[in-house]
Amino acid sequence: MxxxxxxxxxxxxxxxxxxxxxxxxxxxxxxxxxxxxxxxxxxxxxxxxxxxxxxxxxxxxxxxxxxxxxxxxxxxxxxxxxxxxxxxxxxxxxxxxxxxxxxxxxxxxxxxxxxxxxxxxxxxxRARIQEALYRLSQTISAAVEVQAILPIIAQQIARLLPIQGCSIQVLDRDVPPLTTQAGTIGSDGTAIVAPLRVGLRTLGVVRVWERAELPLDADARQLLETLAQQAALAVERARLVDETTALQLVAESERLKSALLHSVSHDLRSPLVAIKGAVSNLLDETVVWDGAAQHSFLETIDLEADRLNLLVRNLLDMSRIEAGAPLPPKEFAALDDVLGPVLYRLRTTLEPHPLELWIPADLPLVPMAVLQVDQILTNLLENASKYAPSGTPITIAARVSDAALDVEIADAGPGIPADERERIFDKFYRLGQAETAQGGTGLGLAICKYWVEAHGGQIWTEPRSGGGAIFRFTLPLDSAGPQHDAAARSIHDSYTSVSGR
Structure with a gap:
């Protein structure tokens, strides 16, 4: 303007x-x-x-x-x-x-x-003044930060009034004074000061330097006061926006803390109760347990300890993610070399579900952070086992598509509504936001999304034909990377189908 x-x-x-x-x-x-x-x-x-x-x-x-x-x-x-x-x-x-x-x-x-x-x-x-004030208000209404508003106002004051230059200083109790200027701040002109006042509070001052040959008349001084008032309102609005944003962040933080405590307390209590019960039975000298019963109690302790370990691992990883933890260095690894230990570790969890593996023998090595991909597979398989009815299969498939490794894990569970397929990857979000028999913190899929995207890939869910859900993620390939030796693979057939554990 x-x-x-x-x-x-x-x-x-x-x-x-x-x-x-x-x-x-x-x-x-x-x-x-x-x-x-x-x-x-x-x-x-x-x-x-x-x-x-x-x-x-x-x-x-x-x-x-x-x-x-x-x-x-x-x-x-x-x-x-x-x-x-x-x-x-x-x-x-x-x-x-x-x-x-x-x-x-x-x-x-x-x-x-x-x-x-x-x-x-x-x-x-007066019409020109109103037009100038309107255009100025339209310009500063798009800015929500004080640092962005002050230069705009200073420049407009220097253009609207016959002055050498303009300086605006905003006072804040928590930070040093913020000053901006426009035009020439000279010593040969007379400085006129107009306060930035909202109600009884003074937010700062506007200083303008008159031209020696053209002092400001009463109308120009009145316009200066109007501009100063408009600047004060804009600064106050920006501060209110900052305060509102801070309050929203605090409220969101409190909400997340409450959700975390609610989820963690439930998920900690269940395995601890099971472990406590199994240990108490083993320590009960009034009952002589046979070998099968003792083995059952020990398996319960082992299974529930794994559940606790996964929960703590997710919590620690989420805290690192919140702190902006970078992806660890990548190394070339084969998918089945990462998947094998995951399946073994989750063997008890996956016991009720027949596994179907469709993995080509000639998959190339993939640059990946092995521990993070291990966690992605662990969370997705644990999630599939949690929601799929007992006796229904879980399918793991992989293929190369568009210079990326495409991995999918499918289950025959209740599926995911279309309007929630994006939100399930949010922190603490659980399907329907209702308490389920399976429990869960709502962190597993959020962690998967973070690590997949940190690899440069994508993760999403889609409906499975016949009912259920498919979770798919991609990991970019490196065409210059080493090729995997098929003879060293643990899966020898071009495609392997496995039923059972």
Whole structure:
């Protein structure tokens, strides 16, 4: 916005206006003299031409030049057109009356014209001010930070007012004063200060440096105060936005803490109760347990300890993720070399589900952070086992697609509604946001999403034909990486189908 308001009209308020008014009367006299000697105008009609000249002078340059034009027209009218010609004497009393009547009409006309001009200019000036303020408000409304708002306001003040430069300083109890400036901050001009005030609170100050040849008038000072008030409101709005955002972050943090405590307390209690019960039974000397019963108790302890380990691992990983932990260095590894230990570790969890593996023997080695991919597979398989009915299969398939390893894990569970397929990867989000018999912290899929994307891949879910859900993720391949030796693989067939554990 480059609009500058004309608070001072140097040319129009100078001697030029009076010279111009004299010139237009002289020009009108010459024109009327030629016309009068050509067509023979009556003396009464000649006065109307002078009235037009007076109107032009008053409308163009105000009351002063209009009055000067009135008196000069009066003298010229008398000298050139009222008998006796070329003298200032008046022979006929009626002519004298007409001359003074002409003078009165000319002065009144110039006064009315000047007043009308002044009101028109005032209305135009106010309209320009309103337009400038509106455009300024539109500009700063898009900014929500004080650091972005202050330069905009300083630049607009320097453009709207006839000043050398502008400086804005905002005071804050918690941080050092924030200062911005526009234009030239010189020592030769007078500084005018306007406070940034909202209610009874002063947020800062606006300083403007006047031009030595053009001091600010009352209207310009009033506009400066208006701009300072608008700046104060913008700064206050930005601060309120910051405070609201901070409060929202605190509320979200509290909500996440509550969700974490609720989820963790439930998931910690179940395995601890099971472990406590199994250990208590083993320590009960009043009962002699046979080998099978003792083995069952020990398996329970082992299974529940694994559940606790997975829970703690997810919590620790999420804390590292929240702290911005980078992806560990990658190394080339085969998918089945990572999948094998995961399946063995989850053998008890996956016991109720037949496993179907569809993995080509010639898959290339993949650059990956092995521990993180291990956790991705662990969380996805544990999630599939949790929601799939006992006896239904879990399918693990892999293939190369678009220069990436595409891995999918499918189950025959209840599936995931279309409107929740994106949200299930959010922290602490569980399907339906309701407590389920399976429990869960709602962290597993969020961790999977983070580590997959840290590898440069993608993860998503889609419906399974016949019911259930498919979770798929991709890991980018490195075409320059080493090729995997098929003879060293633990899965020898081109595709292997395994039923059972």
């Amino acid at each position: 480059s609009l500058r308001l004309p608070f001072r009209r140097i040319a129009r308020s100078s001697t030029f206006g009076y010279v111009w008014s004299c010139g237009i009367v002289v020009l009108t006299t010459a024109l009327l003299f030629v016309v009068q000697h050509t067509v023979g105008l009556q003396v009464a009609n000649i006065s109307l031409g002078y009235i037009v000249a007076v109107l032009l002078a008053a409308i163009s340059y105000g009351l002063g030049p209009g009055v000067v034009a009135s008196f000069l027209a009066f003298v010229s009218y008398n000298f050139w057109f009222v008998p006796p010609l070329y003298t200032f004497s008046v022979a006929n009393p009626q002519d004298l009356f007409r001359l003074f009547l002409f003078l009165i009409v000319a002065v009144l006309t110039s006064s009315i014209a000047a007043r009308s001009r002044s009101r028109t200019e005032e209305a135009q000036r």
